[in-house]
Amino acid sequence: MQLNMVEAIGRALGQILEDDPSSVLMGEDIGVNGGVFRATVGLQQRFGDDRVVDTPLAEAGFVGAAIGMCLVGLHPIVEIQFDAFVYPALQQLFDHAGRFRWRTQGAYGLPMVIRLPYGGGTKAPELHSDSPETIFSHMPGLRVVIPSDPRSAGELLLAAAGCGDPVIFMEPKRMYRRGRYEVPEALLAGDLDKAVVVRDGSDLSLIAYGAMVEVAEGAADVLAQEGASVRVVDLRSIYPLDRDELLSAASETGRVVVVQEAPRHCGVAAEIAAMIQEEAADSMLAPTLRVTGMDMPFPLFQSEDEMLPSIPRVVATARAALNY
Amino acid sequence: MTEPSMTSPARPTVGAPGAQLLEGALTVLGDEPTSRVAHLLSLPQELPLALFSAMARLRAFDERAVILQRQGVIGTYPTYFGEEAVQAAGVLALSNEDWLFPTYRQTAAVTLRGCPPEVPLLMWRGHPGGWHDVMRYRVAPICVPIATNYPHAVGAAWGAKLKGEKVVALAFGGDGSTSAGEFHEACNLAAVVGAPVIFLVTNNQWAISTPISKQTRVTRLADKAAAYGMPGIRVDSFDVFACFEAVREAADRARAGLGPTLIEAVGYRLGPHGTADEPSMYRDQAQAGLWAAMEPLGRTEAALIEAGLADQQQLEQIRKSAAAALFDVADRLAATPLPPIEEIADSVHLRTPWSLSPERLHEPKWISNG
Numbered sequence: 129m130q131l132n133m134v135e136a137i138g139r140a141l142g143q144i145l146e147d148d149p150s151s152v153l154m155g156e157d158i159g160v161n162g163g164v165f166r167a168t169v170g171l172q173q174r175f176g177d178d179r180v181v182d183t184p185l186a187e188a189g190f191v192g193a194a195i196g197m198c199l200v201g202l203h204p205i206v207e208i209q210f211d212a213f214v215y216p217a218l219q220q221l222f223d224h225a226g227r228f229r230w231r232t233q234g235a236y237g238l239p240m241v242i243r244l245p246y247g248g249g250t251k252a253p254e255l256h257s258d259s260p261e262t263i264f265s266h267m268p269g270l271r272v273v274i275p276s277d278p279r280s281a282g283e284l285l286l287a288a289a290g291c292g293d294p295v296i297f298m299e300p301k302r303m304y305r306r307g308r309y310e311v312p313e314a315l316l317a318g319d320l321d322k323a324v325v326v327r328d329g330s331d332l333s334l335i336a337y338g339a340m341v342e343v344a345e346g347a348a349d350v351l352a353q354e355g356a357s358v359r360v361v362d363l364r365s366i367y368p369l370d371r372d373e374l375l376s377a378a379s380e381t382g383r384v385v386v387v388q389e390a391p392r393h394c395g396v397a398a399e400i401a402a403m404i405q406e407e408a409a410d411s412m413l414a415p416t417l418r419v420t421g422m423d424m425p426f427p428l429f430q431s432e433d434e435m436l437p438s439i440p441r442v443v444a445t446a447r448a449a450l451n452y
Numbered sequence: 453m454t455e456p457s458m459t460s461p462a463r464p465t466v467g468a469p470g471a472q473l474l475e476g477a478l479t480v481l482g483d484e485p486t487s488r489v490a491h492l493l494s495l496p497q498e499l500p501l502a503l504f505s506a507m508a509r510l511r512a513f514d515e516r517a518v519i520l521q522r523q524g525v526i527g528t529y530p531t532y533f534g535e536e537a538v539q540a541a542g543v544l545a546l547s548n549e550d551w552l553f554p555t556y557r558q559t560a561a562v563t564l565r566g567c568p569p570e571v572p573l574l575m576w577r578g579h580p581g582g583w584h585d586v587m588r589y590r591v592a593p594i595c596v597p598i599a600t601n602y603p604h605a606v607g608a609a610w611g612a613k614l615k616g617e618k619v620v621a622l623a624f625g626g627d628g629s630t631s632a633g634e635f636h637e638a639c640n641l642a643a644v645v646g647a648p649v650i651f652l653v654t655n656n657q658w659a660i661s662t663p664i665s666k667q668t669r670v671t672r673l674a675d676k677a678a679a680y681g682m683p684g685i686r687v688d689s690f691d692v693f694a695c696f697e698a699v700r701e702a703a704d705r706a707r708a709g710l711g712p713t714l715i716e717a718v719g720y721r722l723g724p725h726g727t728a729d730e731p732s733m734y735r736d737q738a739q740a741g742l743w744a745a746m747e748p749l750g751r752t753e754a755a756l757i758e759a760g761l762a763d764q765q766q767l768e769q770i771r772k773s774a775a776a777a778l779f780d781v782a783d784r785l786a787a788t789p790l791p792p793i794e795e796i797a798d799s800v801h802l803r804t805p806w807s808l809s810p811e812r813l814h815e816p817k818w819i820s821n822g
Contacts, residue, residue: 152614178614184644189603189637196607199551199592200615204607216633223597224604231583231593234799269800292802321805368805406816 130308136278137167137243137299140285140315141205145175148203151289154181154190155207155243164209165245165304191217191242195224198238205289211246211298212255218263225294226269237293241285247339247389248421248436249302251429258426259338259390264296265367266394271295272366273320276341278309280364283318290317298366300338323370325377329359332446333377335400336387337363340437344387347442356450366396371403378404382413383449387437392420414452419445461488461755473657477686477718480693481755491693492759499544500761503692504752505770506540506564511749512774513560513569516781517576521727525782526576532557534690534722535654537748540564541695542622542652546703551612552591553605553623555598561624565589569777570784580796581788599629602638602651609642609649609706620706622650622699628659630676631667639714643680648706650699651714654689656721661734677714689719690746693755722747 131139144151153168159182162169172180183190187208194204208214214221221242229237248257265272273288273295275281281299288295326341327348336344341362348358361377363370378384384404386397401416419437427435461481474482480491492500514531521529532539535557543552543564554561559572567584575582575594583593592608595601605623612619629635630653642649655673657664670676677684683705687698695717702713720743724731731737749771756762794810806812814820 152611181614181645184637184641186637186641188600188634189606189641192600192603192634192638193607193610193641196551196553196604196609196621197611197614199586199604199608200611200617200619202611202614219597219600219634220603223600224595228593229802230796230800232586232799233580233583235585236587237802271801321803368807371806406819 129311129313131278131311132305132308133275133278133281133299134165134167134304135308136282136311137285138169138171139311140282141168142171142174143315144205144286144289145171145179148289150201151203151205152179152181152197153205153207154183154194156183156185156209158182158207163207165301167243168207187213187217188220191220192224194240195220195228195238198240203239203289205241205243207243209245210252210256211244211258211260214242214244214260221264221270221294221296222267226267228269229293230269239289239292241288241295241297244296244298245301245304246298247300247302248426248432249339251432254425254428257429257432259388259421261298261366262390262395265396269294270367271320272298274298274300274338274364274366276300276303276338276362276364279311280318280324280362282311282315284320284364286315287317287320291320295320298338302339303342306342321365321368321370323364323373324362325359325373326362327358327360329357330381331357332383332385332450333359333361333381334385334387334442334446335361335363335374335377337366337396338389340387340389343437343439343442346439347446350439350443351446356446358446363396369400369403374400374403375408378408378416379411382411383452384416385419385442385446385449386416387419387442389421389436391423392418393423395420414449417445417449461751461758473718474688477688478694478698479688479691480697481691481751482688485758488755489759492755492761495693500693500756500759501770503540503544503696504749504756504762504767505774506544507536507692507749507752508771508774509563510536510539510560512771512778513563515775516778517573518727520573520782521576523782525785526573527578528726528728529576530557530559530726531723534719534747535656537692537695537752538652538654538689538717539624541692541699542624545696545699546620546622548590549619550590550703551605551608551619551621553595553601553608553621554591555595555601555624555626557626558624559594562589562591565591567591570781570788573781573785574788577785579788579790580799599625599632599634599638601625602629602634603641605649605651606638606642606647609647610645613646613648618707620648620650620703622652625651625653626659627653627655627657627664627673628662628667629653630673639677639680639682639712642712643682646709646711649712650702650706651712652699652717653715654717654719656689656719658721658725658735660725660729663735672716674714674716682712682714684714684716686716686718689717690748690751692748692752719743719746
């Protein structure tokens, strides 16, 4: 069936509620309203207000409550309305969610998912366009997953719900309604730890995730016209990184450019560049380069295209690596 | 029957520091002798001594822990001297099916659910064996960051309610925690969804060196409950029977579908904040001395003897055997092997990522092999 990303997420959530009687959706305005992005439309009608629960406007409180729910056998899937709204809940996620299994010497985990619509490119107000994946991937015990298209969104969400540990599931909201694509009627859980080569190539690898995969593919099209064979890798898992796929890309193409819309400092791109430097330096024909957002607050939206990596910026950086 | 040398079970006389603070707080031991004796005799036969024994075990743990800290066997340790009544009542007034959410100050509460005392002591020894079995005892891991355990208790209680189970959750906390955002968010959420949860807040007037007057302008923390639309109960924190009644009543309400309760257990911090704290730097220790007469074990002993439920010798024996059970605990702690760091790294995730695998915990091999 043809679905856009937000429809695929809604479909996956419906499937989770159907298959797992312990699953509970919670968040602000997700019930009758179906969420501000409409990801949960119709689910409260279908499953009742004990399974699809509207919460007060208090992220620390309801993320903390989700932790407690896990202890009595529920599997909460929490919607945070917008990226930056998760910041009040960081203490719950860092001090408790990520540490819980370790606090039980590995015996018990918290099977919870935090759904976090994130990122820029939607002409949104301040603090509605952040890309905070780095801070989650830096704190122990949290998995961080970012899909890039409708099918990966549905499949990875199912995998996140079944993984047994807390997952920060970041949804690139700029991709929510970026066209409908084929999604299987019955979704199967994807592989949570795997990057995917979305286009093979031998001269250079573009590593991207979320909304940046589309940008990387656009850049690869331009570079192909110039005769360069470019591999595009959709990272999907921010923590843990798919080390094998990344090192294969590095050693097989010898040139890597990483694209992220988050600020540059200590970003995912920096971690990938460091990994390649430590473990694949012998194969490299050029320094690993980055195309990133800037180390500043996400600008008010008239300037957001300056912040977001664009096809021309990626192409220019890739050329620098190809001509090094 | 009360021996003259013994602490009176009654509350301090007028003019003593407690009189004003405890005014209006639920009490049993502060009542007239005839009514407090009647109350104790109305309880299930085993209960008064069970409460005393629980307190004696908590006291023995606390005293032993302080000794072990001085000996260097464990690290810094947050003593709870004087809080035994609240803790014992909080645990014993609930069933073993109910969930407890302790802070670092209720570190031994889990021992009242059958966990060996060396487990929480290993925690303070910096050993991962200090993490008790959460599901077995239905006691959450001790919570270090202030007030963040309140939402967990709400979630457990709310979750149980969604599942149709009659399970209650109780979160411990202190006066300082009521200033934190998560206290508010948890109380509000609990009341909105009718979660069967009990917030058991010990108001001992001090958050390390910060007095309650610098914490809040509300003189009675229980009054905060009104803002959430739930009952707020004040109880004498040194009175184990009153604390038991307060928690039992809150649990009954919760089980009857009447939602959360805030209990303010009023008292005074008799000891330091922890082994690294020196209260004489910031408070008048003479004031604390005036409160010493309220020390809960002595008060309970006096009441039990007054009611004819035990004699001095029997109570001494309970205290002695509680202490004796811990005499050799240092040996048991020392005999617990430390797992290698690879094993600890393997406990973070269900499926351990490559970066935490034994061969990747440190620098890549080509570096470490020189």
